[in-house]
Amino acid sequence: MAEDIKFPGFSIFSPNAWAATWGDWCGPGWSGGQRDADLSSEQMAAMPIARSIGPEGGEPRDSPIDKTCHEHDTAYQEADEQTGVDKDELKYEADKKLLEDLDALDWSQLSKTEQEYARQMKTAFILKKLAYEALSTNPNNHFYRFRDDLYRTEFEKITEGNRGDGSTSILDSIRDLLKRASMLLSPIVLDLDGDGIETTRESLTTFFDYDGNGFAESTGWVGADDGLLVRDINGNGWIDDGRELFGSETLLANGSKAAHGYLALAELDDNHDGMLNAADPAFATLMVWKDSDGDGTSLASELITLDQAGVQSISIIFTSPFLVDKNGNQHKQLGHYTTTSGETRLSADVWFQVNSMASFNVDVVSVPDDIAGMPFIQGMGNVRDLHQAMVRDDSLQWVVNQFSSARTLAERNAMIPSIIYKWTGVEDVDPTSRADTEIFGNVIGDARKLAAMEAITGENWYSIQHSPNPRPEAARTLLRAYDQFAEYIYGLLTAQTHLKPLYDKIEFTWDMDQMNFIGDLSGVAAAITETLAFDRWAGLGQLTEFVRTLKGIGLLAQVKTNEFQLAMDPLGSDVEQIINYSWAGLVATSAHDTLAGNSANNRLHGMGGNDILTGYDGDDLFNGGIGNDRLDGGSGNDTYLFERGAGQDEVMDYDAVGNGDVVQFAEGITSGELFVTRGARDLFLSYGSNDRITLCNWFVNDQYRIENFRFADGTLWGAASMDDRIIWPTATESSDILFSSAAADILNGLDGNDLIYAEAGNDTLDGGTGNDTLEGGTGDDTYLFGFGSGQDIVYDLDSTNGNQDRIILGVGIAPEQVKIGRDFQHLYLTLLGTSDQLTLKNWFIEPTARVEQVLFADTTMWDAASMESMANTVTEGADFLIGLAGDDLLVGLGGADLLYGEGGNDTLCGDGGDDTLAGGPGEDQLDGGVGNDLLQGGAGNDRYLFGRASGQDSVDDQGGQDTIQIAADLNPEDVRVWRDPWNLMLSITGTTDRLTLVNWVTVENNKVEQVLFADGTVWDVNLLSIVANTPTLLADYLTGDDGANSLDGQEGNDELLSGAGDDILIGGLGNDRLNGEAGDDLYLFRRGDGQDLLCDYDLQVGNCDTIQWGSDILPEEIQINLRGRDLVLSIAGTTDSVTILGWGNSVAARIEQLSFANGVVWNEAAIQSHLVITGTGGDDTLYGTAGNDILDAGPGNDTLYGFQPYSGTGNDTYLFRLGSGQDTISDNDSNLGNLDTLKMVGIAPSEATLHRSMTDNNVTTI
Template identity: 30%
Template sequence: MNEGEVVLTPEQIQTLYGYASRGDTYGGWRYLANLGDRYADNAAAIVGKDANLNGLNLWMKKGVENLWDDTVGKKTRLEKFDRVALQHFSQYVDLINENNGRLPNTSEIERSYYKAVTYHGVSSSAAIDLVINRSLPDMADGYWALGLGIEAERIHNEQAVNNPNGSESDNRKQLISALDKGFDGSFKEKHFTFLQSVIMDVTKLGVEYTIDGWQKIGGWGNGIINDLYKSVAKREWTGIFEIVNNNIKQFRDLFPNPEGWIDDGHQCFAPWVKETKKRNGKYHVYDPLALDLDGDGIETVAAKGFSGSLFDHNGNGIRTATGWVSADDGLLVRDLNGNGIIDNGAELFGDNTKLADGSFAKHGYAALAELDSNGDNIINAADAAFQSLRVWQDLNQDGISQTNELRTLEELGIQSLDLAYKDVNKNLGNGNTLAQQGSYTKTNGTTAKMGDLLLAADNLHSRFKDKVELTAEQAKAANLAGIGRLRDLREAAALSGDLANMLKAYSAAETKEAQLALLDNLIHKWAETDSNWGKKSPMRLSTDWTQTANEGIALTPSQVAQLKKNALVSLSDKAKATIDAARDRIAVLDAYTGQDSNTLYYMSEEDALNIVKVTNDTYDHLAKNIYQNLLFQTRLQPYLNQISFKMENDTFTLDFSGLVQAFNHVKETNPQKAFVDLAEMLAYGELRSWYEGRRLMADYVEEAKKAGKFEDYQKVLGQETVALLAKTSGTQADDILQNVGFGHNKNVSLYGNDGNDTLIGGAGNDYLEGGSGSDTYVFGKGFGQDTVYNYDYATGRKDIIRFTDGITADMLTFTREGNHLLIKAKDGSGQVTVQSYFQNDGSGAYRIDEIHFDNGKVLDVATVKKLVQQSTDGSDRLYAYQSGSTLNGGLGDDYLYGADGNDLLNGDAGNDSIYSGNGNDTLNGGEGNDALYGYNGNDALNGGEGNDHLNGEDGNDTLIGGAGNDYLEGSSGSDTYVFGEGFGQDTVYNYHVDKNSDTMHFKGFKAADVHFIRSGSDLVLSASEQDNVRISGFFYGENHRVDTFVFDDAAISNPDFAKYINAGNNLVQSMSVFGSNTAATGGNVDANIQSVQQPLLVTPSA
């Protein structure tokens, strides 16, 4: 089996046959879709009822109905469509069975549908799969299947049916006409509602692969012949798919998905849920009895939100996310109402099992014990209820029992269930615990594990089991998905007159201020639809600690002990008043999270007040999320309905001209409303292809500033909205992104993404990132402190910086800092930093290809590279290139940096810092107190005049201190220190760990001119009182020594000072005892070098 391939089990196939026998084709296709069959998504849409469909699915169904009506007639469709659909589904299941659980390929699907229509006497021209396949003969094989969502590995190139009715051209026309009619009926008059439904469909079904298929199909549409364009009322195939493909994506960006707010909601509820232990001291768990069916122990899975198991544990009609038993183990269950389904926790064995005395069981074993009719502590055939027991093995892990998942104990070879157990409290991982463990006996005499579980509960992710039938009017109401113990907003409103009235009033409110004034009431009214609202006792402050069977302890042992001792501090009156003020919000959050905050436990007053803080913070985040996610369904929806479509160059595009007019119309009577509405549409909708919107916003900002209203408008918007307006992103198209002037013109971020984008930072400190494509960055006067990030590795792109408002090159300076290019206005009004421009010497992915000016001048990369190497009279930073460069610092304290080539780096006047690269470089300090660093390579360092610091680093370097009191350090390599006349009082530090030989060269000096003197651990070579060299640490050991001393008349290599005996006050001591301060006696000198060395034996000065 291939990775990700869907292969059905025999039990799942039997479930499908059950759907077929009941004639439930829609249910069968949906069952397959939930198992991962992508084709089934579309098949379910085609056979579904209109009331159950929206958007894409409804469009597809209407298209199929139109195809039948156009080809075989409406009467035939009404009489035979359902019969054809049922036969196709039944044959599809047969194919799965014949393929040992594998899904049919495209050829098999085509053959099945052809067989179904022809069996019932219907023309094959009505077979949607065949028509699509025959409509696209000039496309690559399988594109039709990708369009229908079928996986690539299921695409088969065989043409299963050789002679479908109708010619190739007829098939094309019929298909496009059918989809066109369906599109008109669904979209033409209510495009916003239709597209909103489309996005809902895509999100719910997760069919992004279908969008991918449509992109491929849409690309083919350009080849359709002209007469086919005319035959479908000037709307060609590619136009249809571009609307569904590109414009839907734009609409998806435009407004938040009503389903998607839950993700934000869960995030905002996270602190509240996390603090359950401080608010309640406990957390809720579910408590069923489970059996190990495969002999590897009872295994569980984590609660996974909507992607995992949801089950109604407590019988309130709400399925919530839960930890669950893995697919290879099972839950002991009993179908009490005989409907063939395990409805809720009452039909499991656990703490939701009601006992005969009306109480609830403490745990699963206590629940099962009540069925022991003969009192032998074993449940077997001797007990009346034994035959009614089942094991639920949830094979697809959805929390919904299917017929094939419920097995009798006899089928599983289970003879008896032992009621004996022991408390184990074993952590199973994934938030689940094995509380009690026992065993059961099989018919073969072996035993296996049975245990009572504590399963993790996630009440945030919830789905009501029943659906509320909505009237046409109710279905138009704004909606948010349900959460916790709350239904979807419009369903809850259908059941609550108070909520319905509040939602209607909120939706009708025309300004942000008006909606915010109603928001708390709306949130509260939705919370009041919680079935537990008003039934709970007020939250109490208590130290009375109790724990029930379905609760885990979230406190530490010491905290529990403290509670049991009643050792809690008392709260101040102020703290109590603060908590009392938060009680209502706590009740509201309980409804949204499905929790119950009955008791507040606390270790200190600080703990108690922190709960209030978390409560208020969570509530504020909840209010913000609800406001933002209702915004485009309420106050801003009239604007959205002004967006239409137009055809340009045979392509459909969004037309925003009506939207601009709508905002300007509102501005005539209420400038603040227009300003706020437009700002929030741009901030939260992010309709990035609406370039005019940001330009319009910039105009509104300027007008508001002139009228003295800008600050007032910003206060209405709030800091978060203002911050969002300072950031905008582009699309895959060619976008124009502009700083609209919010946030006092600071911290604006523009992201171009794909396409050839134009980014206009405007005034302020902006961040501009073009993304891929040929992008243009525009800067006018007063552009501020801006940063350009232009990473784009694609070939053929051409990125440009354009200076406007009369800015010319001579008004700017071009400098380099590291790999960044800095373009500064000489008048100090702004700077553009192009990050990493010089990566790979300006040929890398970050470069700007050209810089343009209003006077027509263009600077290419080569010109910019020259400009940034020009010195000034000030402090410059100059950088070499990899091929080798000559840099002249000139006046000022400069920084010069070499690269990998052989560079000539001249500091000239000033106190300069010069850094070599990896080549064989020449560093000249010139005048001033300079610092020269050689790094890799065989470098020549010349300090020149001044007190200089020279460091050769790696390589065989030559260090020339020059005039002044210099510090020279050769580091590794065979280094040469050169001293000439008037070299001053220098220090050499020659520590190295390698075995290389270092040399000290005195140019213009004879050996007799230089005296060797020991000063502590240093060796001093003195030519005069003004000129001497101190070799630091020379007598510490061989790692500090200079090996050869070169003079004009002699060279001394590795002199053995140990042979010289200090006579009287002579200072040179025995070299064999480096560092010894004890003077040797005697006066013998090595005869071989006496003539050279004798002058070196001098009497030290006092």
């Protein structure tokens, strides 16, 4: 069997790296060469089955695996031989049958090798099936056309640990640095078979797009026997994302996300009887998704009606027991449903473990050949694969091309931040935007580094203080993660470009002992040796880059490093030093290192520096050495060694409960000096003057706990005894984290922003001054709050029947001094005339989170019911008012109010203040009153009132036949209608009053259907569209269709968008933006027309767009400059200009000719001949084009390139003057006869000197 499955050597970047599962074929017989694509189906069917040895040894027998694969491969060949059928569909059916046959095998009769082979093959074909199903929803997509960009890529994501490029270890290390445990997202699950709700573990086999952002994340999932409650909202026959489930990602009527699935269900309970059944109209729209294959993709056969599922009714009443099943998925809310036979069965909102970093990009587009040949990096988190990203961003493609052509290490290093920022979509983030505003300032440096980490993990970062802005300790860890990621990206890009010849020489073969691929570096060693003999400096540079990138990619544990060192060390001490410095086996250096083991039993030694050591599977031994290290043992019985002076280390050990992990203390460290303390999540072991071990997530889950603590004198502590050894923290005047015992404790945080966690017992919690968070836990708890207490949060989650928690307000606080407020989730107690406020967290969404009483010093007592009633009392301040199920009248008075009508035909009036009015279901009337208000009618036929002094209001309407009622004192001629790309606006002439109809242009469901005046005039949708597209003397947004349009903006700063067709666009006076799109477009520009922007992106071959200059504009008046990517055409002596956006980046963005009234026409060559590429006066980087360019950078220390990767080279001229600064010219042109010129303007020969240094020539002015 070993010979049957041994692959020939392959490069890790070869498209055929996975010969056994690549494309059409699968079995060991194929891998061993026994079946061939040139055979007919009959010949293939006659080929022998590969032989293998079973689990008990003995003589070889026909491999059960290859027998299954033999049938699959024959079916593929039969499909190729047929005509007039969908061959791809036949192959897809063969893939499905292969998976079914593999599942049907008796795996106990397979050897360990056969099981491993079958498991990896099954994983590959599961993902191939996923990809087919995802793409087949679009009839214009063809699966096999995309397999290079989707199937292989996504297959590599799953099999990365066994493929050999090490990215899983590197990315997991980054994830751990960022302390990214799995996130939790939920849908409601129904127990369909009556044996309880079953789930699967998150293990890179099921992917689902919960938040609808185009990325399906690896997730825990529902078992095959149970079902998800779903609703196909868009009616496409699929469950696209979490918005069509009932859970944490369901959008409520107000646009916010549901806190959990039962709240989402509650909105469909029209008759408010506490259950959903046939009496509720929405009940008929619900279905059950029984995902029988567990792939996260809904097939039509998997979606069944409630009647087919036997569901009679679903209760929306739930309890909150917070159960965690064996697969780590949390059942936070439990309910029930009734079957058609009258049986009561379980429902639950299951919060699945979700790995947001392991994502599947579902919105795939075709990759053109030029990008397909460029370096590739798989996507992760919310970041697309590099090829997919470059298709969408030609500036990213350009900078990756620059990296590929860069000649020096310094140039390549300098480009990595730009590549990362563009690829992750954070280029425009303000670098200073993540500064800590309280104490420490901007310790993160460039905020784009943190934003990039958030993008690749798919999660926003927050500190333990719930701040998005890191403090020093967190910043060090975050920057360490970014640096490691930057090395990873540098390594992958370099391995596919400058070092590709070396990486192509690595040959991987299957290692039977480690059950993994191991790379042979013999070919690499021979190539570097040859370079050293020819040019030692070049050879040393090549070696340095190779060992650096091998480590950066994470390949050290999967290549034969010892053999490589033995081959290289005799070549000189400098060679030996380079290798040892970078990676001497799995022993780090004195620098900050990252070492990763494999599934074997590894010994990892950090030495000096702040190291990251990752062991994965196996019984690993860790010694972080000196420095603040992070140690991650993974599964297995791991041992962590700690000596005096080891620093402040973190241990992350997530493994099965009862596993035998050990913290071993070195000689001289006694149990008597160990100081045990705790944080909210972690346990801390301190000893000596500055040594500390952080056991991460100790209090989160028992699977994070180390089982044994051993001392050199034989003392042994177990995990169960550690809680008793904790030295509880005491309060200080700073920000503290305090914990209670199981008894009745009194906890006072004193000054500072404290976190106080109480457990069991009737505890008393007083945050003191500062903004504190108080969590009471179980028991009848008391919270103290008074003047000067700050802005505190109370979270009292206790489901005990008869529980009586209370808030005692300080002496001197009278009931009339306390204002009760609310929002959708929380209840607020505010002390009037102060900034003191107490937030009762989740009061309205979690019944078990309610505090039962508020007590005053004068013995006044408010119970929960009276507080809820007071929360809906209107004041002149900012109020949050919610109506009932019937027809409500809600008036906000003064302040920025939020009014929500709930069900019924409601009348909402904001009165004064900037208010938000949400009508909810029903036919509602909304009047924002004075102020800038947001009006949301929701479903139903709603009416919006608007008139003088209404302010600048916005209407966001989601359906129905809706009306805007204009005030009686206004006539149609008083109201102006206009638009932008998304919204329609109505403004009252002579005032600042304006009504914005949000997304009226782009979303059909957001349209308000009519505007009604008191005189009976009605403007319907058609009339509004026409009026909005009529030019005025103000700023207009005008559009055309795909025919031949003529658009004239007249005066004002207008935007004209003509669509396809041969169009005429006239901006007129003002600074306009003109978008011609496809077609042979004509742009008219006259003297005095201002500073216009022109965007004309047209890929059509032979396209000819023209700028027609006004009758008094002569050719000699036109000045042409290339500024960055844009071509600027200016009229001499005026401020008038036309800027052609993207002209320097893409041929498709160019205007082909300029036409003058005197008959002169400039084509592209003439435009090029007049072009001067100019700088800004700062430190610029200028790039030439394909032609003969003139580059004038002006003042500043500039870099000038006479070429660009898209266009080639030419005979270029570089202008240089006194005051031009210290410029660098790079002109890479190998064409014979090329003549480039450095023109010294105003500089005499006697004022310049010429000399050289290494590879460069330097010109200096005297």
